[in-house]
Amino acid sequence: MDFTMPEDVKQIQMLTKRFVRQELVPIEDLVEQRDEYPEDIRRPLIKRSIELGIRNMETPVKFGGGGVGALGVVAAHEEAGWSSEAVTYSIMRPGPGASTAFMEAATEQQRQKYMYPVLRGEREGCAAWTEPDAGGDAASIKARAVKKGKHWVLNGVKHFCTNADKSDFVIVGAATDPGKPPRERFTQFIIDFGTPGLQLSFYQPMMGRHGLKSFELVLENCEVPAENVLGEVGSALRRTLTNFGHGRLLMAARFVGTAERALEMATSYAKRRVTFGQPIASRQAVQWMLVDMAIDIHATRMMTYHAAWQADQELDHRALQFTQAMVKLHASQMVCRVVDNAIQIHGGIGYSRLLPLERMYRDVRLYRIAEGPDEMMKHVIARYILQAEA
Template sequence: MNFELTKEQQMIKEMVRDFAEKEVKPKAEYVDRTSEFPEDTFKKMGELGLLGIPFPEEYGGSGGDTISYAIAVEEIGKACGGTGLSYAAAVSLGSSPIYYFGTEEQKQNYLAPLAQGKTLASFGLTEPNAGSDAGGTRTKAVLDGDYYVINGEKCWITNAGYASFVTVTAVTGKDERGKNIISAIIVPTDTPGFTINSNYDKMGVRGSNTSELILEDVRVPKGNLLGDPKAGFKQFLYTLDGGRISIAALSVGIAQAALDKALSYAKERTQFGQSISKFQAIQFKLADMAMEIELARNMVYKAAWLKDQGKPFTKESAYAKLFASEAGFRACNQAIQIHGGYGYMKEYEVERHLRDIKLMEIGEGTSEIQRLVIARQLGC
């Protein structure tokens, strides 16, 4: 397997890097400080076709592959972790379930505007008592004639405050073994009884919108059911597998930004008559950071390649997400150490990278859940 990028992938990398440098990076400090969602940036992303990279042209997409999309996530994440997270969630969690499991009508009505960047979507899975235990979902959807009536609440839902609809997971019945059947239902955000609160005060990725959802007797047509009503659980597991590739790519981007800053600072900072990059203690830190980031990037590419080939990628996406997030956290932490006291100051930005990357060890399945997924894939 050769990880040399194709001409198309290289072109996307250069285009997104140029966009991120000009449009995303200059706003990074502001969106972190104010927690203001960069709505204008997302409009420009839509115009460039970035929100439709992995989707076919017939649905308004760019017809690219998962590797191209992962490259885009890395480049945007390198410029701003919060913007990168919302971008990754918009594509992997907002649009992808519609593409993979939606009817033709749902794809035309919902996916096409998303891929063209005309709107955003969100994925409502996590609940106050059902985080890592997604099977413990308590939100319920009861069929009443031609409508589902939904009641429940969701927490920590990315982009919901700016989304035109949320794909919500809900219990719709019991199977023959008495276990809950969890289905996915498309819920427009302007539906009566649907309340979205965006009041979280987060440690990092502060420019990314995070919301609480409250559904009180929310009625949606039964035609809004996404895919097989009995396969909702499997559907969102597949969705999360793909999402883990993007979180891994985002981790690589944030870590690369920290390494770039640490290397530049080490060359400029002098102590005892020479730049600190000449000291072996600093060189070893930088070498470890560079090595782990490159290994993580290759793992991202492998998982993305397997997905593009239609091969199983559950284990590899867990590998990528687990290793990239933990290696990324180490890299960001060492970047602060290399900066010394300056690293603790906001103006040098490396402290922001550490705050941003911490979420990567938690979101889309914690590190502990990734190890559980890997162990199960090994047959444990």
């Protein structure tokens, strides 16, 4: 077994590290405080990330991307985790508008109209699957699409649709054949904002990730042309679950980066802060917090790299989902523990808004819920273990 990081992955890591620390970290506070990512800052950063080869690195070469494997992408996302997700979200990846799974499913006409412009940074797309009554249980969504001549008519309510305010189109999941089993029941539709019957009904303010907004979205007799069906009718759930798995791996990588930053801050502060005549770093109680943090980060990094290696081996997708669920569960809990400990070591200043730790604490809490809550991850893991045993 060879743990040496391949040279090309190291280069991706260095390039992303420089970009994130020099160009993204400095704007975090502004985005956080305004709860808005000014377009005159965000747009040029999207362009710059494309030029550097960062934003489209994982898009397959046949679609004009970098074709970088999972290990390289994970290494880049670990660096991205150093900054806030509100800032990195549309900079590090083309987003749901041109995810590889959607690109693969799209027709050439759809790619020309929607996805290539996203890769060029000219358009943006978001994804709406979750509904007020269905999130973790993805197969229980109620939105309905009915074929009427050359159109599909969609009705339903979606919520937590992230980045919808900056998007030109949305990829909506709806039941096309409610009588069929879940894996054949749902279809995705690409819908342009501005289409009659599609409305962003309200902004749903969140505890963290300020500057990256989520919205409720209402579909009321929204007519969508048949050419805007993404992939085969009935194929959406399989694609969505595959997409989730990959997203979970990249999230885990970002948590390693966030946790690393918190550990670095805590270590540096512990050496400088003096109480009762000695730096707090000399106290075993503080050392042990740092030790726990370092072990937690190291273990998660290894799990993440291993899951990336597995993805690059193109393992059976059920085995991959199992590992990705374990990594996501462990990483999201790990980053919450590490940031909490970093605040503890900083004392009052850690709780203040004068340092990024307070923002990180709010931001990371999301990840024990989004893209599948902890308990859902356990459900996926348990199912795999029990089936393997059987």
